[in-house]
Amino acid sequence: MRFFSQGFSLGVVAAVALAVVPPAFAAASFVVRDIRVEGLQRVEPGTVFTYLPLKVGDTFDDEKGGDAVRALFATGFFKDVRLQNDQGVLVVVVEEQPAIAQITFSGAKEFKEDDFKKMLRTIGVAEARYYNKSVLEKAEQVLKREYVARGYYAAEVLTTVTPMERNRVSIVFTVEEGSIAKIRRVNIIGNKAFSESDLLNEMQLSTPNWLSWYTRTDQYSKQKLTADLEALRSYYLDRGYLEFVIESSQVSITPDKRDIFLTVSIKEGERFTVSGVTLAGELLDKQTELESKIKLKTNDVFSAVKLTESTKAITDLLGGYGYAFAAVNPQSKIDRDKRQVALTLMVDPGKRAYVRRISVAGNNSTRDEVVRRELRQLESAWFDAEKLQLSRDRLNRTGYFSDVNMVTDEVPNTSDQLDVTVNVVEKRTGSLSLGMGYSSNEKLGLTAGIQQENVFGTGTSLGLNINTSRVNRTLSITQFDPYFTVDGISRSTSVYYRTEQPSYYLGDSSFKLVTQGGSFKLGIPFSEIDRVYFGLGVERAHVTVSNNSSPNLLAFVKTYGNATSATTVNFPFTIGWARDGRDSALVPNNGRYQQANAEVGLLGGDLQYYQLRYQDQYYYPIAKGYTLAFNGEVGYGHGYGNKAYPVTKNYYVGGIGSVRGYAAGSIGPFELNSAKTEKLPTGGASKLLGSVEFTVPLPGSGIDRTVRLFGFFDAGTVYQEGQLFNTTDLRYSYGLGFSWLSPIGPLKFSYGIPLKMRAGDRRDSFQFQVGTAF
Numbered sequence: 065m066r067f068f069s070q071g072f073s074l075g076v077v078a079a080v081a082l083a084v085v086p087p088a089f090a091a092a093s094f095v096v097r098d099i100r101v102e103g104l105q106r107v108e109p110g111t112v113f114t115y116l117p118l119k120v121g122d123t124f125d126d127e128k129g130g131d132a133v134r135a136l137f138a139t140g141f142f143k144d145v146r147l148q149n150d151q152g153v154l155v156v157v158v159e160e161q162p163a164i165a166q167i168t169f170s171g172a173k174e175f176k177e178d179d180f181k182k183m184l185r186t187i188g189v190a191e192a193r194y195y196n197k198s199v200l201e202k203a204e205q206v207l208k209r210e211y212v213a214r215g216y217y218a219a220e221v222l223t224t225v226t227p228m229e230r231n232r233v234s235i236v237f238t239v240e241e242g243s244i245a246k247i248r249r250v251n252i253i254g255n256k257a258f259s260e261s262d263l264l265n266e267m268q269l270s271t272p273n274w275l276s277w278y279t280r281t282d283q284y285s286k287q288k289l290t291a292d293l294e295a296l297r298s299y300y301l302d303r304g305y306l307e308f309v310i311e312s313s314q315v316s317i318t319p320d321k322r323d324i325f326l327t328v329s330i331k332e333g334e335r336f337t338v339s340g341v342t343l344a345g346e347l348l349d350k351q352t353e354l355e356s357k358i359k360l361k362t363n364d365v366f367s368a369v370k371l372t373e374s375t376k377a378i379t380d381l382l383g384g385y386g387y388a389f390a391a392v393n394p395q396s397k398i399d400r401d402k403r404q405v406a407l408t409l410m411v412d413p414g415k416r417a418y419v420r421r422i423s424v425a426g427n428n429s430t431r432d433e434v435v436r437r438e439l440r441q442l443e444s445a446w447f448d449a450e451k452l453q454l455s456r457d458r459l460n461r462t463g464y465f466s467d468v469n470m471v472t473d474e475v476p477n478t479s480d481q482l483d484v485t486v487n488v489v490e491k492r493t494g495s496l497s498l499g500m501g502y503s504s505n506e507k508l509g510l511t512a513g514i515q516q517e518n519v520f521g522t523g524t525s526l527g528l529n530i531n532t533s534r535v536n537r538t539l540s541i542t543q544f545d546p547y548f549t550v551d552g553i554s555r556s557t558s559v560y561y562r563t564e565q566p567s568y569y570l571g572d573s574s575f576k577l578v579t580q581g582g583s584f585k586l587g588i589p590f591s592e593i594d595r596v597y598f599g600l601g602v603e604r605a606h607v608t609v610s611n612n613s614s615p616n617l618l619a620f621v622k623t624y625g626n627a628t629s630a631t632t633v634n635f636p637f638t639i640g641w642a643r644d645g646r647d648s649a650l651v652p653n654n655g656r657y658q659q660a661n662a663e664v665g666l667l668g669g670d671l672q673y674y675q676l677r678y679q680d681q682y683y684y685p686i687a688k689g690y691t692l693a694f695n696g697e698v699g700y701g702h703g704y705g706n707k708a709y710p711v712t713k714n715y716y717v718g719g720i721g722s723v724r725g726y727a728a729g730s731i732g733p734f735e736l737n738s739a740k741t742e743k744l745p746t747g748g749a750s751k752l753l754g755s756v757e758f759t760v761p762l763p764g765s766g767i768d769r770t771v772r773l774f775g776f777f778d779a780g781t782v783y784q785e786g787q788l789f790n791t792t793d794l795r796y797s798y799g800l801g802f803s804w805l806s807p808i809g810p811l812k813f814s815y816g817i818p819l820k821m822r823a824g825d826r827r828d829s830f831q832f833q834v835g836t837a838f
Contacts, residue, residue: 093125097152105160105231107141112156115139124154132156140188140196161194165232171239174214180237183210195225195233207237215283217321218242246272247282248323254311254330257303266299267292269326275763284324289313293328300332301368306398306405307333336366339404341374345411348385354378354411366405375409382413383449388472388482389414417447420481426488427521430464434523435486437547438462440592447472447482454592459488462546464518466491523547537563554587554595575613577712578606585638593645597661599638605712606631614735614744620711624670632670632710638663646683651772653691657681665710672705673713689761694754701749702785709785714747716782718795720831722753723778725797725816727826732782732793734824745824748782752789755779759803774801776814796820799829 098120101112115135118128129147136145136158144159167184169177184190189203204221211219224236247269252260264270269292272282293310300308311329318324340362343354357377359370375392382390390413397406422443424435438458440451452470459468467489475481515527524545529538540560548555559582565575585599608629609617624630639662646655660678665671677699684692703709719728733746759774781793801814813832821827 092149093123094149094152096120096122096124096154099154099156100150101156101158103158103160106163107158107160111139111141112136112158116156118154124149140199141194160231161196162227162231162233164189164191164193164195165228165234167191167235167237169237169239171241172237174216174241175210180207183207189235195235200225200235204237207239211239211241213285213287215244215246215280215285215324216241217245217317243322244283245317245322245324247284247326249325251325251327252330253327255332257305257332257335258299263296263299266295268295279763284315284326289315289326296328296330298368300330301366302370304335304337304365304367305333306336306366306396307331309333334400334403336398336403336405338362338364338366339399339402339406341407341409343409343411345409346413347411348382348413350381350385354381357381358409360407371407378409378411380449382411383447384451386416386418386446386448387413388417388447388449415480417480417482419443419445419447419484420475422484422486424486424488427490429490430488430518430521430523434462434464434518434521435459435488437550437552439486441484452484455486458592459486462523464491464523465489548586552589556583556585556587558583575610575617576608578608580604583636594641594643597638597640597642599636599640601636601638603634603636604631605634607712614746616711616735616746623708632712634671635666635669636663637666646681652681652683652693654683654685656683667705671710671713672707673701673703673709675699675701675713686758691757691759693757693759695757696755697751697753698789699751709749711747714749714782715751716745716747717751717753717780718745718826719828720812720814723780723795723797723816724776724801724814724831725778725799725818725827725829726795726821727828728831730826730828731780731795733784746784748787749785750783750787750789751780752783752794753778753780772803774803775799776801776816778816794820795822795825 096118099113099116099118101109104112115138117131117135118124122128132147133145136142136156141161142158143161146157148155148157167181167189169180172180181190183206184203187202187206188196188199200223204223207221208219211217211221219242220240222238222240224238226234226236228234248271250264250267250269250271252263255263268281268288269284270276270281276282293313297308297310309331311331312327313329314327316325316327338360341358341360343351343358347354358374359377360367360374364370371394375394378392379390390411393410393412395408395410397408399405419441420443422436422439422441424432427435439455440458441448441455452472456468456470459465465488467487469487471485471487473483473485475483515525515529517525519526525543527540527542529540529542538560539562540558542556542558544554544556546552546554560580562579564577564579581601581603583599583601585597587595587597589595606629607617607621607625609621610628611618618627621628621630624632640660642657642659644655644657646652646657658678658680661676663675665673677697679695679697681696682694684694686692699715701709701713701715716729716732717723718726718731723731729747730745732748735744735746755776755778757774757776759772762771762773775798777796777798779794779796781795783789783793796819797816798819799814799816801812803812811832813830815830817829818825818827
């Protein structure tokens with residue numbers, strides 16, 4: 065560094081020297097009369113003055129000059145700074161760093177360019193920012209680390225900086241990704257109680273298999289290994305091995321950086337049983353009730369999962385009594401000689417609290433009252449954890465929000481008051497759809513519709529839908545108000561126009577059923593999960609047949625019309641009950657759903673009949689992500705008033721949704737058409753269905769419930785009016801399937817194999833649908 069009586073110059077090297085070595089020559093001190101900045105192109109003078117530790121009136125000396133230079137270099141805006149004395153005017157002469165005009169990437173396939181730019185922006189490398197060589201070197205290391213995290217250990221990143229006009233540069237990152245490193249072997253050392261294969265099944269990381277291209281479980285990452293070690297620890301702790309320890313984990317890679325070998329060394333320790341579980345602390349005279357929540361019993365093998373479930377159940381119970389800050393701390397006393405552990409659960413309920421105020425945030429479109437009417441936790445009432453959870457569940461079930469979160473905050477300067485904030489994230493509830501689809505049953509179909517689930521933020525829905533396919537055409541307008549009254553009585557109204565030519569009558573091109581009508585239904589809740597429905601409708605049906613139609617249809621048309629057509633008017637009255645205790649309507653994993661319905665064709669209409677239907681679904685979680693589901697359904701119909709049950713109300717069984725592997729509606733009694741050329745299914749006044757499904761996650765997808773595989777067993781049939789239920793006529797099938805909760809709704813694909821086919825039965829192995837479970 066050189067100092068002069070009239071000024072001095074300082075580069076990057078000089079700045080470093082100034083920090084550690086005193087100057088050899090001293091510049092003359094002077095009083096700063098003014099400050100002038102020269103050499104600026106993009107940086108504003110005010111920015112320089114902000115960082116400059118000198119102002120007019122200060123006395124300039126060696127120390128202050130060095131501080132000024134260091135401060136300006138630290139901004140990263142300049143590659144050279146000089147200070148000069150022009151007759152008492154401090155002249156700051158700078159040379160700006162070049163600006164980054166553009167950043168491009170070459171050879172990168174694993175990452176998108178936008179992803180790379182987001183990574184670099186976090187460390188200060190972005191277009192329009194100043195170029196800094198040291199930061200650019202850091203950027204190379206960041207990109208390499210991202211590649212290593214995905215298994216590209218041989219990846220190389222080369223940076224090319226090209227000067228451009230107007231003091232700008234262009235930066236090109238050239239990437240040589242190389243081959244991805246694969247896990248060739250995972251060794252577990254020290255296991256005695258469980259086989260290596262059992263332990264490896266608990267880990268995500270594995271050697272390559274037929275699904276590795278999708279799951280990428282053969283690609284090493286530190287995060288995956290950490291999760292796997294925790295999974296092993298949980299596996300042992302849940303099976304009584306209290307003193308289980310992971311002694312070490314080693315990762316080695318071959319010199320060519322293509323193969324990875326993992327070695328995990330463990331120490332199992334002894335297996336412990338529970339000698340007793342006791343409660344201590346402040347039990348609030350509820351010892352018996354609290355003890356009922358303890359999952360671990362004397363002589364049970366110790367289980368960390370059951371212990372956690374016990375402490376949570378006790379905390380939730382106390383929360384239901386208003387103890388919002390309850391805590392349960394387990395303490396253990398180990399007897400290694402007897403291989404037993406005594407557990408003491410220390411209960412600290414804290415003070416009982418009540419909710420002072422409930423606020424709603426995030427509802428930009430939805431009215432406050434729409435949110436508040438779903439809340440079961442009330443203001444100025446004791447805090448109740450169960451009611452808070454129920455409120456969250458009810459808000460989630462509305463379908464108006466993508467996320468619901470409830471935050472509790474202690475009121476300042478109090479020990480027994482809480483404020484609750486309900487944070488909601490609204491989702492788009494309106495949709496305009498134009499689409500085309502293909503069904504294994506209905507072939508090509510066109511759809512169009514407009515639907516608003518939350519009209520003007522009121523919580524009511526309104527929709528117009530049009531569907532057309534080979535066998536069905538529908539135009540419908542629907543409106544649903546979940547709170548027609550303040551007590552939660554719902555109201556649904558609809559009008560529709562529908563034409564049908566069921567697939568089992570496609571051979572009879574003259575057959576057509578045209579239905580026009582409307583309905584009005586009220587739903588009355590009498591518990592959080594139970595609702596009773598009452599409805600009334602009007603329906604006009606026009607049936608067209610030919611002499612080639614089945615005798616069953618010809619008889620119906622002759623009764624209500626002439627030889628080729630008939631028109632009927634019906635007033636269906638419905639009453640129903642539903643109980644929904646499932647954890648999800650679209651992807652249930654636990655709980656039960658029941659519904660019972662009765663429909664009666666009232667006097668005054670042409671059709672006099674009644675239909676009874678009951679359905680019961682039960683979902684049992686075998687393990688996380690693994691669900692065993694049962695579905696049973698029975699329907700019964702009969703005419704009254706000396707009138708036969710109308711064939712237009714017949715049940716049909718077969719196909720997805722009933723007995724998979726058979727063609728839609730093909731199971732049951734048959735009739736020959738009048739020409740004696742084809743057997744046609746008649747359907748029946750009653751039906752019996754049963755199904756069992758075992759659902760598992762797609763391998764490698766973790767517990768993602770949106771994509772799942774399942775195996776199934778179905779049984780079912782229909783019966784003619786007056787025929788007794790029996791198992792002799794049942795058809796059976798089994799098979800495999802795939803379900804996906806797609807953006808357009810739940811999709812289900814299945815391949816079914818019939819077990820008991822009879823003459824006239826039609827096979828349709830591959831089927832799919834858009835709809836809910838079963």
